[in-house]
Amino acid sequence: MRFTFLGTSAGTPTAQRNVTALALNIDDNRDWYLIDCGEGTQHRLLHSHHSSAKLKAIFITHVHGDHCYGLPGLIASANMSGRTDALTICAPDGIEQYIRATFAHTDVHNLRFPLNFVRSDADDFHYCDNAIDISAIAMSHRVPCFAYHIKEIPPTHIDEAKLEALGVPRGPQWHQLQQGQDAILDNGDTVHASTVCSPAWPARKVVVGGDNDQPSLLHNALQDCDLLIHEATFTEDILAKVGPQYMHSTAAMVAKTAADTNLRHLILTHFSQRYRSGNSSKNKHKNQHTVSDLYKEARQLYQGNLLLAEDLQSFQLEKNKRLVKL
Amino acid sequence: MRFTFLGTSAGTPTAQRNVTALALNIDDNRDWYLIDCGEGTQHRLLHSHHSSAKLKAIFITHVHGDHCYGLPGLIASANMSGRTDALTICAPDGIEQYIRATFAHTDVHNLRFPLNFVRSDADDFHYCDNAIDISAIAMSHRVPCFAYHIKEIPPTHIDEAKLEALGVPRGPQWHQLQQGQDAILDNGDTVHASTVCSPAWPARKVVVGGDNDQPSLLHNALQDCDLLIHEATFTEDILAKVGPQYMHSTAAMVAKTAADTNLRHLILTHFSQRYRSGNSSKNKHKNQHTVSDLYKEARQLYQGNLLLAEDLQSFQLEKNKRLVKL
Incomplete structure (x- = not known):
């Protein structure tokens, strides 16, 4: 399973990071899945190897714009590129209405392919094709939000x-x-x-969290999970300053859950724009926060394989459960 | 008057060009205006010197997504950055409904600043502040579309x-x-x-066209105009192949109107993604179309100052009516 980060910034884009989107391929298969679709996702895809014609399904964690404002443009561009295959969009209440209203007001009629909306906030939500099986786990955020629990179906x-x-x-x-x-x-x-x-090999299992201020909600799912990809918007000191009202996690909160569940691989993403790339010791004179602050905070609590996502970076979870940066 | 192209591609973005957006400053004044706002406009602004706090008004030519899908993200990010000044959005029918529906479905409530929508398709549309005066001219496109006729108000x-x-x-x-x-x-x-x-100096006058297959509709406005910025989606040979149903201009059509009206400066933009940057002689072996094809076609009919827009390029129309590439 190969994960390519198309956006790793919380709320607004920065010059280095776009807002949230994550592509999933099953190894070298050109078919792929998209988890969240912030504005500019189609632009990021122009710099990756993902073809909109090969996109099998989209999974949206919640209705906030930094996770879904790229949908209308992505769909419209796929239509202009000649896609005819149906596209499944699994999302909580609001996303279908948003897309349909957008298209109604902006002269998008008669797409060449059907949009199959599936409510991922339904109790019985389950996505399954010949390669993967995906269920949803309710998170704690300002609006209904869901993590996606992805299980491979090996041959x-x-x-x-x-x-x-x-x-x-x-x-x-x-x-x-x-x-x-x-x-x-x-x-x-x-x-x-x-x-x-x-199974030809043990199924790989991954949880991709949505925005969430209670990582411990994933405790059960992580018991038998190889990799967690989760937001870490703040460090503890910044959360104390801005207050809990945005309902995001700190690096420490996610690291604690990862440690408690003996998780093997953890990738943090969705960083507040105040955290610049690079190392804080280099930027100390400017009193700048850097993503290394997030790393250090998580490392204190979690001794497994800890990584911080960058835009356009790909990670391969191999069949033997090793995680390789590509 | 300074124009900065934030996107110069028709329909879909390419790796080099974003979809349409154009920033206007009155010389060195930090206040600015935005004409069209395709998806990813806020991303382009991260690479320019335009602050969302200083954006005075937005003018949308028509409801097609490549001209407006960047609005929700731009407004939401301005809100997160703490903007409190009212924002005027001049646009034809559909844009206000699109923005309000998007915000209603995506949990954007209680913006810190009011949005003042003004219908630019109204017969009496007129935008005026202490620096500029803008009226709208109906274009010929698949949906109601408007050029903006911008007249400076000199001190x-x-x-x-x-x-x-x-x-x-x-x-x-x-x-x-x-x-x-x-x-x-x-x-x-x-x-x-x-x-x-x-007037302290003669007012500068510019027409920024929307999508349009009849540049001659601008004939009257161009009689007393210093600069026309207009789409040139195709060359004549490509238009003949794809057919007229998309209702766009060729470089030749725009050039003819510019020549007929003795226009001093013409900037072409909104190029079909088939036209790559660079010179066709270098790309001949690949049988690629390049923007130089558009230039050559226009040059045959128009002998004034002809320029092709590139993303993030700025042009200054000086008080003496010279046009300078910055």
Whole structure:
């Protein structure tokens, strides 16, 4: 699974960071998924290798503009580029209304492809295709907001030696078992799919948090999770100054949850624009805050693999669960 | 008058060009005006010297997304930056509804500053402040679209020698005359403001066209105009291929109108993404179209000062009506 950060700034863009958007590919597959779509996401995509024609589905965490104002332009541009495949947009209440009102007022009629809106704030929300399975976890923010829990569906490995030993003839019954269905042999014996099939490799599991001031809400999901991507808008000192009303996390809050759940890999993103790139020791004379302040704060509480996102940076979560910066 | 191109691409952004937006300053004054606001305009502004706090008014030519999808983000970011001054938005029907619907669905309530929407498609539309006077001219496009006719209001020069010869005492009556009001002297004589006041320099006049397939509609406005900034989406050969249904101009169409009206300065913008930057002779082996194709086509018909816009390029129309690339 490959994650490409298209925007890592909270609220407003900076000269270095765009507002939130994250692309997900399943390894080298050109199909991809988009999680959040702040203004200028289509501009960032011009500098990555993601084609709007290959975008399978979009997942929006919440209705704030820095997470969704790029949707109308992205969709309109995909339409102008000739896309005809349906596009699924999983989002909480408000996003469909926003898109439909925008298009109604700005002369976008008769898209060449259907938009399939799915309410991700519904109790039974579940997205599933042949590659991934995604569910939503309610976060704590100023508006309804959701983390997305992404589970890979690895291809099925079939134990050929065992099938031959059991006398299952190569052909339709092999295919049936590979699809997860039990097979009944000519001699009346039943072969259970679960005894001869297994995932080709252990499924990779990732949580991508939305805006959220209670990372501990992810405690259960993180019990069996390889990677958490979560906002860390502030350090503790800045949160104390600005107050809790924006309902964002500090680096320390996320790090504590990651430590409590023995999380292997943590990527922080969605930084307040006051944190400049680079190291604070270099910028000390200017009394500037830098992203290294966020890193240091998180590092004090979390000893796992800790990374801070940059725009257009890609990370590969490999099948062996290692996380590699590309 | 200083024009800074924030986006020069038609329809969709490219890696080099953003969609349409144009900033106008009156010389070195930090107050500025924005004409059109495609997605990513606030991002371009991070690379210019325009502060959202100093934005006096926005003028939108028409409702197509590549001319207005940057508005919600620009306004929301100005709000987060602490702007409190009212913002005037002059736009045709649809833009106010689009902004209000967007904000209603995306949790933007209680902006710190009022938005004053003015319908620029109204017959009596007129924007005027102490520096400029702007009216609208109907264009020919797929939706109602307007060019903006911008006339500078130069400061008033008062003829001091004449006032003293006429015996007008220095004081309130000088001020009254400078405001354009006639003054009655103690001896009963009337001094007409028009006889002692004149513009400090000849007003600069500029037309900024919207999307339009009939540049000749600007014929009257261009009779007394220093500079036209107009879209030239296609060359004639490409228009013949794609057909007229998008209702855009070719470089030749604009150049012909400029020549017919003896226009002094013409800047073309809003180029189809098929036209790459650079010179076609260098790109010939790739059979690529370049913006030099547009230049050559216009040059054949128009012998005035012809320029093609680039993103983040500024042009100064000086008081002596010279146009200088900054």
